[in-house]
Amino acid sequence: MAYDGKDKVLEEVTGKSYEFGFTTEIESEKAPAGLSEDIIRFISAKKEEPEWLLQWRLEAFAVWQTMEEPNWPHLNYEKPNYQAISYYAAPKQKKQLNSMDEVDPELRRTMDKLGISLEEQKRLSGVAVDFVMDSVSVATSFKDKLAELGIIFCSMSEAVKEHPELVRKHLGTVVPTRDNFFSALNSAVFTDGSFCYIPKGVRCPMELSTYFRINESGTGQFERTLVVADEGSYVSYLEGCTAPQRDENQLHAAVVELVALDEAEIKYSTVQNWYPGDENGKGGVYNFVTKRGICHRRSKISWTQVETGSAVTWKYPSCILKGDHSVGEFYSVAVTNNAQQADTGTKMIHLGKNTHSTIISKGISAGNSHNSYRGLVQIMSSAANARNFSQCDSLLMTNTSGAHTFPYVEVKNPTAQVEHEATTSKIGEDQIFYCLQRGIDAEQAISLIVNGYAKEVLNQLPMEFAVEAQKLLSISLEGSVG
Amino acid sequence: MLKINELKASVEEASILKGLSLTINPGEVHAIMGPNGSGKSTLASVLAGREEYEIEGGSVDFDGADLLEMDATERARAGLFLAFQYPVEIPGVSNINFMRAAVNGKREHEGREPIKGKAFLDMVKEKAQLVELDGRLRNRSVNEGFSGGEKKRNEIFQMAMLEPKFAILDETDSGLDIDALRIVSEGVNAMRSPERSFLVITHYQRLLDYIVPDFVHVLVDGRIVRSGGKDLAFELEEKGYDWIKEDIVA
Numbered sequence: 001m002a003y004d005g006k007d008k009v010l011e012e013v014t015g016k017s018y019e020f021g022f023t024t025e026i027e028s029e030k031a032p033a034g035l036s037e038d039i040i041r042f043i044s045a046k047k048e049e050p051e052w053l054l055q056w057r058l059e060a061f062a063v064w065q066t067m068e069e070p071n072w073p074h075l076n077y078e079k080p081n082y083q084a085i086s087y088y089a090a091p092k093q094k095k096q097l098n099s100m101d102e103v104d105p106e107l108r109r110t111m112d113k114l115g116i117s118l119e120e121q122k123r124l125s126g127v128a129v130d131f132v133m134d135s136v137s138v139a140t141s142f143k144d145k146l147a148e149l150g151i152i153f154c155s156m157s158e159a160v161k162e163h164p165e166l167v168r169k170h171l172g173t174v175v176p177t178r179d180n181f182f183s184a185l186n187s188a189v190f191t192d193g194s195f196c197y198i199p200k201g202v203r204c205p206m207e208l209s210t211y212f213r214i215n216e217s218g219t220g221q222f223e224r225t226l227v228v229a230d231e232g233s234y235v236s237y238l239e240g241c242t243a244p245q246r247d248e249n250q251l252h253a254a255v256v257e258l259v260a261l262d263e264a265e266i267k268y269s270t271v272q273n274w275y276p277g278d279e280n281g282k283g284g285v286y287n288f289v290t291k292r293g294i295c296h297r298r299s300k301i302s303w304t305q306v307e308t309g310s311a312v313t314w315k316y317p318s319c320i321l322k323g324d325h326s327v328g329e330f331y332s333v334a335v336t337n338n339a340q341q342a343d344t345g346t347k348m349i350h351l352g353k354n355t356h357s358t359i360i361s362k363g364i365s366a367g368n369s370h371n372s373y374r375g376l377v378q379i380m381s382s383a384a385n386a387r388n389f390s391q392c393d394s395l396l397m398t399n400t401s402g403a404h405t406f407p408y409v410e411v412k413n414p415t416a417q418v419e420h421e422a423t424t425s426k427i428g429e430d431q432i433f434y435c436l437q438r439g440i441d442a443e444q445a446i447s448l449i450v451n452g453y454a455k456e457v458l459n460q461l462p463m464e465f466a467v468e469a470q471k472l473l474s475i476s477l478e479g480s481v482g
Numbered sequence: 483m484l485k486i487n488e489l490k491a492s493v494e495e496a497s498i499l500k501g502l503s504l505t506i507n508p509g510e511v512h513a514i515m516g517p518n519g520s521g522k523s524t525l526a527s528v529l530a531g532r533e534e535y536e537i538e539g540g541s542v543d544f545d546g547a548d549l550l551e552m553d554a555t556e557r558a559r560a561g562l563f564l565a566f567q568y569p570v571e572i573p574g575v576s577n578i579n580f581m582r583a584a585v586n587g588k589r590e591h592e593g594r595e596p597i598k599g600k601a602f603l604d605m606v607k608e609k610a611q612l613v614e615l616d617g618r619l620r621n622r623s624v625n626e627g628f629s630g631g632e633k634k635r636n637e638i639f640q641m642a643m644l645e646p647k648f649a650i651l652d653e654t655d656s657g658l659d660i661d662a663l664r665i666v667s668e669g670v671n672a673m674r675s676p677e678r679s680f681l682v683i684t685h686y687q688r689l690l691d692y693i694v695p696d697f698v699h700v701l702v703d704g705r706i707v708r709s710g711g712k713d714l715a716f717e718l719e720e721k722g723y724d725w726i727k728e729d730i731v732a
Contacts, residue, residue: 437557
């Protein structure tokens with residue numbers, strides 16, 4: 001009864017535009033530092049959100065206040081002061097742009113650094129790009145072409161306005177607000193992100209790509225991504241990040257949710273290159289990301305990630321293999337250099353019968369960095385004939401870097417087959433010398449050896465992305481022999 | 483081509499080369515023989531520029547340049563090649579890509595454009611025939627899962643690709659059966675030319691039946707103690723190294 005009443009109230013307010021406005025002195029496009037219910041109301045109002053979403057945010061905030069930042073990762077960092085962060089910043093450009101020509105040259109330069117110019121991307125045409133620059137989308141392309149197929153690919157704010165029923169149906173179903181400290185925070189304050197829906201039986205004809213970029217100093221980034229692949233559909237989604245040099249720590253706490261309905265397939269690839277800080281790690285991005293997908297019957301989710309940036313990385317793209325015969329994959333290359341720290345891996349939760357998962361993780365540690373693989377393979381009692389194969393390799397570039405592996409396996413069904421292989425090796429001086437003797441210089445030698453080591457994972461990336469990722473690996477390890 | 487003068491080198495404070503002198507002219511094939519631990523492989527490593535070795539004295543002139551002042555990559559690009567005794571495996575890097583990087587490194591040094599795809603593949607095909615290296619081995623990761631013989635053939639293939647001025651073969655015959663030995667030797671012989679010199683390091687006279695040297699040197703305790711023509715190798719085979727050692731003492 002109480003719930004019915006509450007729903008009714010919710011419905012009533014949802015219909016109306018938000019009346020209460022936000023009345024304090026916030027005039028700029030940037031919220032003052034700090035987090036409170038008022039700030040959340042401000043964000044929600046700025047984004048002209050329906051009441052249900054505001055309530056959802058406020059509930060998440062209430063939960064977050066009761067939670068503690070996790071201490072279990074193998075990470076050592078100064079915990080951010082969440083009251084010193086500004087939770088909303090709109091970019092200087094206000095309007096949606098009609099063509100790529102109108103995009104800020106500064107943004108273009110960042111893209112160029114990654115090796116792919118906008119023009120090239122348009123020409124290559126396989127790629128539709130949705131830019132997120134400081135929380136609000138500034139350019140979207142190929143939308144019409146996708147629309148013909150019924151594919152929705154837009155910013156999260158737009159999706160909330162244009163497709164509220166889809167967003168409301170799936171938002172928070174894979175990563176509940178109370179899942180963890182960072183997902184709760186994200187749910188309370190997320191400002192934008194991407195939304196993607198592939199209708200039944202549609203095979204998305206191009207790679208969908210989003211480039212994220214932190215722009216304004218002192219602004220946390222709380223992206224929210226939701227990808228829904230309806231029955232029998234297929235989509236390949238690319239996400240790439242780069243951030244310009246910063247003097248203070250920047251917090252990044254994104255949430256990505258993937259829903260693969262029956263017989264659907266989602267391939268999600270990430271190249272992450274947030275600013276890692278200087279040699280001592282000062283000024284680098286803190287990256288606390290929750291990524292998870294749910295697989296229904298005979299569906300497949302494949303995560304591929306190339307992680308080279310951030311001062312601190314905390315990230316476990318996971319699959320809940322709920323449907324029978326569903327498949328989860330995780331391919332990862334994580335590079336840490338200088339003072340970078342990464343605690344990354346995956347979780348494969350097997351619920352359905354005949355579910356399969358594969359984990360290939362390649363860690364590379366250079367400088368004084370620490371690189372940890374943390375993985376959970378959980379076979380529940382309902383998951384008859386489940387299978388998992390895990391391979392976790394670590395490559396050390398120096399004597400002062402560290403590689404750590406924390407594999408957890410829980411098997412509650414006796415028919416399960418679980419395999420785990422792990423290796424740790426130091427980059428061979430013999431290998432390097434062999435290359436040098438053939439006239440290959442030291443930087444290129446390392447690049448060759450490291451790319452060879454990571455090949456199994458890089459091969460999973462779409463072609464253009466793989467090339468970019470290879471460059472990134474080489475750049476990340478420049479001058480790291482020791 | 484190469485002029486080594488009173489070269490002294492040590493590793494981990496153990497003195498290995500103790501004043502070695504050797505002159506190799508263009509077109510010549512020199513063989514170095516000697517008992518285990520005499521410094522043969524150290525000589526190869528020092529000439530190729532391995533950094534673990536400390537140069538304690540002497541000089542090496544390579545085509546008018548001070549070899550010891552160059553790093554390993556520069557030496558390779560200037561035309562020095564080492565066929566490794568134990569070729570190294572590089573997982574995930576195809577033989578072809580590895581060679582392309584090497585060939586382009588050399589071309590860059592010579593101020594030339596990177597090689598075009600078609601020209602490169604034609605070159606690979608031609609050079610691979612020299613040592614009967616089939617397509618499968620060309621596309622596999624560098625030396626990964628190769629048999630001992632395949633690894634050595636791959637070394638000679640790489641040498642043919644890079645067309646060095648001066649090549650060191652470090653116990654290329656070790657671990658080879660008679661057929662592989664023939665293939666490898668034929669590859670080397672095909673590359674002999676008036677402009678190219680070889681330093682063949684070996685334990686056994688057997689290799690020298692196939693690659694016939696102009697000069698044979700005997701290395702004992704970090705010094706060349708005897709030099710001669712190819713007959714010296716036969717004499718060694720017959721009498722063993724002890725004969726030389728006794729000779730020195732006497």
